[in-house]
Amino acid sequence: MKKFRHITAIAAIGITASLALAGCATGNDTAGGDASGNEGGDKGTITLGFLPSxxxxxxxxxxLQDQFEKLGYTVEMQTLTEAGPLYTGLAQGDVDMYPSAWPEVTHVEYMNEYGDDLEDLGAYYDNAKLTIAVPSYSELESIEDLKGNAALLDGKIIGIEPGAGLTRQTQEDMMPAYGLDGEYTLETSSTAAMLTVLGEAIDKQEEVVVTLWRPFWANSAYDVKDLKDPLGAMGEAETLNFLGHKGFAEQFPEAAELVGKIKLDDDQYGSLEDLVVNEFGEGQEADAVDKWLEENGDQFDWVVKK
Structure with missing residues (x-):
């Protein structure tokens, strides 16, 4: 299963989350350039922090690495395994930007804690959702159906990282709202581990329930369906945003202007993620971005448009 093997690989490269963010860098600080010969690095270095899984x-x-380097910035990548240290580093200025924050629902706890030291640089996607999912062959149709069916599912909801907003939403809102506390436990570990359990259950045509989200390539890679959420306990749809440390736009004005122009719909985002994660894979992300820009035309190469 190619798609799963890659998510496992990128999850494995994340180092233990800590506040020593310099130790989390991938070392990718090579200056880039565009077709006009503009060399990266003249305008300073932008550090992008993210969770590979x-x-x-x-x-x-x-x-963003592609686009920022075309503008003349040097880009460094810092990978972590938990959202908390990422937001801490962003607020402290150790990380310049988080390129895909979920500020309205999933990461609202971090926004409440660190928001005064962050700068919202705009949303690129406006229909992100947290979900509870089961295999498509399951007769379960709603989160309400989980009540009384713990034996069918071994009393487990398979989750992701303990510090994820999805984990908090599931444990603190969804499970109490549907009366699942005491009947189920939320098993947390990692995104890769959750996908392992999901894939193995589907291979055996067994019942399993997992925490998922949209947009995420696993929704098309695995034969799954979202359970209906009549109580809205998983939260409303939210935006995916670019977040910088306070003062980012003043320090990197052209980068801030550029990200304010980026808007992707489901098809555009889905094709980008599929190319980066699945078709090209680890070590070939830059080639995947080049292919995506080629396939989507000049309208999505914001630096060229400018």
Whole structure:
């Protein structure tokens, strides 16, 4: 299963989350350039922080690397395994930008804590959702159906990282709202581990329930369906935003102007993530971005348009 193998690989490269963010860098600080011969680095260095296993941030980080280097910036990547240290580093200025934040619902706890030291640089996608999902062959149709069916599912909801906003939303809002506390436990580990359990269950045609989100390539790679959420306990649809440290736009004005122009719909975002994560894979992200820009035309190469 090619898609799963890659998500496992990129998850494995993330180092233990800590506030020593310099130790989390990938070392990717090579200056870039565009077709006009503009060399990266003249305008300073922008550090992009993201969690490799959360592939919306991974995909957008490499797209921004391409665009920022064409503008004349040097770009460095810093990978972490938890959102908390990422937001801490962003607020402290150790990280310049998080390229795919979920500020309205999923990461609202971090926004409440660090928001005064952050700068919202705009949303690139406006229909992000947290979901509870089961295999398509399951007879379960709604989160309400989980009540009384713990034996069918071994009393487990398979989750992702403990510090994820999706984990908090599931544990603190969804499970109490549907009366699932005491009947189910939320098993947390990592995105890669969750996908392993999901894939193995589907291969065996067994029942399983997992925490997922949209947009995420796994929704098309695995035969799954979202459970209906009549109580709205997983939260409303939200935007995916570019977040910088306070003062980012003043420090990097052309970068801030550029990201304010980026807007992607489902098809555009889906094709970017699929190319970066699945078709090209680890170590070939820049080639994936080049292919995406080629396929989507000049209208999505914002530096060229400018």
């Amino acid at each position: 959360w592939t919306d941030g991974l995909s957008m980080a490499y797209l």
